[in-house]
Amino acid sequence: xxxxxxxxxxxxxxxxxxxxxxPVQSLIRGLSVIRVFDADHASLTMSDVARRAGLTRATxxxxxxxxxxxxxxxxxxxxxxxxxxxxxLGHAFxxxxxxxxxxxxxxxxxxxxxxxSSSVAVLDGRDIIYVARVARHRIMAxxxxxxxxxxxxxxxxxxxxxxxxxxxxxxxxxxTYERQAFTSHTITDAGQLRDEIGRVREQGWxxxxxxxxxxxxxxxxxxxxxxxxxxxxxxxxxxxxxxxxAEVVEHLLxxxxxxxxxxxxxxxxxxx
Amino acid sequence: xxxxxxxxxxxxxxxxxxxxxxPVQSLIRGLSVIRVFDADHASLTMSDVARRAGLTRATxxxxxxxxxxxxxxxxxxxxxxxxxxxxxLGHAFxxxxxxxxxxxxxxxxxxxxxxxSSSVAVLDGRDIIYVARVARHRIMAxxxxxxxxxxxxxxxxxxxxxxxxxxxxxxxxxxTYERQAFTSHTITDAGQLRDEIGRVREQGWxxxxxxxxxxxxxxxxxxxxxxxxxxxxxxxxxxxxxxxxAEVVEHLLxxxxxxxxxxxxxxxxxxx
Numbered sequence: 001x002x003x004x005x006x007x008x009x010x011x012x013x014x015x016x017x018x019x020x021x022x023p024v025q026s027l028i029r030g031l032s033v034i035r036v037f038d039a040d041h042a043s044l045t046m047s048d049v050a051r052r053a054g055l056t057r058a059t060x061x062x063x064x065x066x067x068x069x070x071x072x073x074x075x076x077x078x079x080x081x082x083x084x085x086x087x088x089l090g091h092a093f094x095x096x097x098x099x100x101x102x103x104x105x106x107x108x109x110x111x112x113x114x115x116x117s118s119s120v121a122v123l124d125g126r127d128i129i130y131v132a133r134v135a136r137h138r139i140m141a142x143x144x145x146x147x148x149x150x151x152x153x154x155x156x157x158x159x160x161x162x163x164x165x166x167x168x169x170x171x172x173x174x175x176t177y178e179r180q181a182f183t184s185h186t187i188t189d190a191g192q193l194r195d196e197i198g199r200v201r202e203q204g205w206x207x208x209x210x211x212x213x214x215x216x217x218x219x220x221x222x223x224x225x226x227x228x229x230x231x232x233x234x235x236x237x238x239x240x241x242x243x244x245x246a247e248v249v250e251h252l253l254x255x256x257x258x259x260x261x262x263x264x265x266x267x268x269x270x271x272x
Numbered sequence: 273x274x275x276x277x278x279x280x281x282x283x284x285x286x287x288x289x290x291x292x293x294x295p296v297q298s299l300i301r302g303l304s305v306i307r308v309f310d311a312d313h314a315s316l317t318m319s320d321v322a323r324r325a326g327l328t329r330a331t332x333x334x335x336x337x338x339x340x341x342x343x344x345x346x347x348x349x350x351x352x353x354x355x356x357x358x359x360x361l362g363h364a365f366x367x368x369x370x371x372x373x374x375x376x377x378x379x380x381x382x383x384x385x386x387x388x389s390s391s392v393a394v395l396d397g398r399d400i401i402y403v404a405r406v407a408r409h410r411i412m413a414x415x416x417x418x419x420x421x422x423x424x425x426x427x428x429x430x431x432x433x434x435x436x437x438x439x440x441x442x443x444x445x446x447x448t449y450e451r452q453a454f455t456s457h458t459i460t461d462a463g464q465l466r467d468e469i470g471r472v473r474e475q476g477w478x479x480x481x482x483x484x485x486x487x488x489x490x491x492x493x494x495x496x497x498x499x500x501x502x503x504x505x506x507x508x509x510x511x512x513x514x515x516x517x518a519e520v521v522e523h524l525l526x527x528x529x530x531x532x533x534x535x536x537x538x539x540x541x542x543x544x
Contacts, residue, residue, distance in 0.1 A: 021337040027302035028338060035364050042368040065293040066300060071397065082365040084394050084401040090362030091419035092307050093354040096314040100417060108407055122356050125343065129356040132417075134407055135380055145372060145404075146418050147363035 026063070029055055033063045034072065034086060043079045090147060099232060100132040100146070103223075103263055107134040107234075110259045114252055116236045118259075119144070120223065123161040126177040128152045131232065150212060153179055153193055154186055156220035157233035159206035163197050164222065164230040170197065186211040205253065209245045217248050221260040226268040234260050298335070301327055305335045306344065306358060315351045362419060371504060372404040372418070375495075375535055379406040379506075382531045386524055388508045390531075391416070392495065395433040398449045400424050403504065422484060425451055425465055426458055428492035429505035431478035435469050436494065436502040442469065458483040477525065481517045489520050493532040498540040506532050 036052040037044065044052070050060035064080050067073035071085045094100045103120050110118045111134040121128040127149040135144070152158025152173075162170060179188040187193050200206040205221045220235035236256050238248045308324040309316065316324070322332035336352050339345035343357045366372045375392050382390045383406040393400040399421040407416070424430025424445075434442060451460040459465050472478040477493045492507035508528050510520045 021334055023338040023341055024298045024302060024334050026296045026298045027335060028342060030296060030299035030302065031342065031344070031361070034361050037364050037368040039367045039370055039373075042370060062293055062296050063299060066295040069295055070300060070303065072303070082368050084365060084396045084403065086365040087362040087401060087403070087419035088421075089303070089306050090359040091417070092309050093356060093358040094417060094419065095311045096309040096354050098311055098314065101311075104407070104417075112408075124356045129359055131356065131359070135376070136384075145363070145366060145376075147359035147366065149360075 029053065029059060030063050030067065033060065033067065034082065037082045043081045045079055049080060094131065094146070097131065099223075099267075102266055103132050103232075103234070104134075106259050106263050106266075107132060110134070110234075110236065110255060111136055114236050114255045116238055116242075116252065117144075118234065118236050119157070120232050120234050121155075121157040121161075122232050123152055123158070124149075126151055126173075128155055128158045128161060128233070151177070151179070153177075153188075154182060154208065154211045155235075156206040156208040156218040157235045159197055159200045159208065160220045160222050160233040161230065163201040163206070170194065182212050183210055183214050185209060185214075205257065207245055207249060215240045217242070217245060219248060219252055219256055221256050223260055224264045224267070231267075234263065301325065301331060302335050302339065305332065305339065306354065309354045315353045317351055321352060366403060366418070369403065371495075371539075374538055375404050375504075375506070376406075378531050378535050378538075379404055382406070382506075382508065382527060383408055386508050386527045388510055388514075388524065389416075390506065390508050391429070392504050392506050393427075393429040393433075394504050395424055395430070396421075398423055398445075400427055400430045400433060400505070423449070423451070425449075425460075426454060426480065426483045427507075428478040428480040428490040429507045431469055431472045431480065432492045432494050432505040433502065435473040435478070442466065454484050455482055455486050457481060457486075477529065479517055479521060487512045489514070489517060491520060491524055491528055493528050495532055496536045496539065503539075506535065 032053045033049060033055075036049055041048070041052065046060055046064060047057060049055075049064060050057045053060060055063070064073055064075070068075055072083055074081050074083045099120065107118045107120065115136060117133065117135045119130055119133040121130050130144060130146050130148045133144060133146060150158070152162055162173060165173065174190045174193065180186070181188050187196060205219060207217065207219045209217050217238040218235050219238070220233045222230040223232040223234055225231045234256065236252050238252060242248050242251065304325045305321055305327075308321055313320070313324065318332055318336060319329060321327075321336060322329045325332060327335070336345055336347070340347055340352075344355055346353050346355045371392065379390045379392065387408060389405065389407045391402055392404040393402050402416060402418050402420045405416060405418060422430070424434055434445060437445065446462045446465065452458070453460050459468060477491060479489065479491045481489050489510040490507050491510070492505045494502040495504040495506055497503045506528065508524050510524060514520050514523065
């Protein structure tokens with residue numbers, strides 16, 4: 001398994017071994033150039049790119065032309081935009097992880113049975129990040145795709161993933177990241193969150209009731225590798241027609257837990 | 273499915289304007305390091321990475337440590353693997369494109385109505401690349417995700433996208449890439465392909481009958497921006513229970529064309 005979410009004190013610990021290694025500045029700059037493009041900045045001039053990435057125009061020019069030669073960036077001479085080849089970088093992760101391929105048929109069956117969207121996510125720093133999803137009707141304001149991030153503390157998959165941290169790691173998580181109330185239901189208090197995460201650890205699943213968006217509930221359960229380590233979380237979202245939280249648990253939890261067990265069984269058969 | 277050569281006439285040509293610009297070698301090397309990881313090489317030592325990327329060990333070391341500092345690579349000291357943050361690079365493209373968000377509810381409705389998986393793809397060099405997908409039961413041997421590639425010449429979405437090329441671009445496409453027969457039905461002859469693509473251009477949709485995989489049929493239609501330019505293709509896959517090609521056309525084509533028209537209408541409302 002490639003990327004068990006690594007949360008050793010929230011960030012990675014290769015640093016200790018690399019104090020003598022000089023970082024490659026132009027790689028840092030090149031990746032930052034890819035990330036200056038988004039929905040509101042789909043097409044940018046060289047000057048736009050330089051300003052948004054905090055680079056000189058000459059540096060931005062060399063990087064953009066390098067990315068264009070590699071096929072990652074398109075240009076009409078004046079404006080630059082990303083090309084679909086950029087997706088291959090994320091595909092390298094998904095493919096190296098293996099998990100998305102393995103869970104996909106399980107998600108398809110779960111969404112069919114539950115008539116709700118299902119997803120798998122892993123923890124990355126403050127956030128969960130979606131690695132597989134089978135969507136049904138859109139019930140959230142924002143579209144969710146592979147690569148979408150939400151703060152872990154306010155999502156059911158996040159709570160499941162935070163529940164597997166050590167006390168020390170959880171303390172570090174709660175101290176490192178600021179929390180924000182997305183709705184009137186969002187738990188932001190560290191003590192309350194810690195209690196809730198403790199409950200999730202005990203019961204083996206998490207319900208989040210309208211903490212990310214009004215009217216949206218979701219339940220999640222952990223996915224384990226062959227060594228019993230939690231490597232990801234599985235969830236079902238629940239539209240308002242499902243009734244209240246108790247009804248969500250009654251109707252969706254058995255399907256969720258059965259699917260998680262099915263994925264665990266499949267994972268136990270794969271080479272680690 | 274990592275490497276995808278760029279097409280001369282078919283894709284962008286910033287090269288003409290950049291002859292004086294020196295490419296940034298360490299950016300090229302850094303991106304190539306991300307791409308040495310895949311399903312069979314999820315966890316690699318520094319020497320593995322150096323060998324697979326064609327780099328010296330010292331260079332691989334600096335790049336890996338830079339990627340680790342940025343959060344794209346994890347390490348246990350000896351082995352390196354990709355981290356989910358890599359997905360954000362592809363997410364930058366999906367978000368800058370806008371299209372995936374816009375088409376998602378249309379795909380959900382289409383898959384619900386047709387009871388078949390639906391997808392949207394764009395052309396990138398030799399291949400189509402999936403940018404949005406709503407899956408139903410898995411009917412193909414290989415799981416398809418956002419970022420998956422297939423050769424354009426042998427897929428319904430690819431035929432639709434090739435049909436919008438100029439004669440010159442199509443000739444260049446057919447001359448540049450070798451073609452391979454995936455099944456006994458695959459059209460590989462340049463003249464036959466050109467005829468088929470001409471038919472697709474005239475009728476406004478494409479049917480591909482078991483050319484990519486035995487038992488798999490799919491139909492596709494173009495998606496246009498507000499200027500009438502083809503920007504992507506929409507498809508429905510058809511499982512064998514649908515009957516033969518004629519029945520696929522009879523039952524699925526009306527739904528497909530209605531959805532494509534709905535997406536075109538939405539796109540005409542967006543700022544270009």
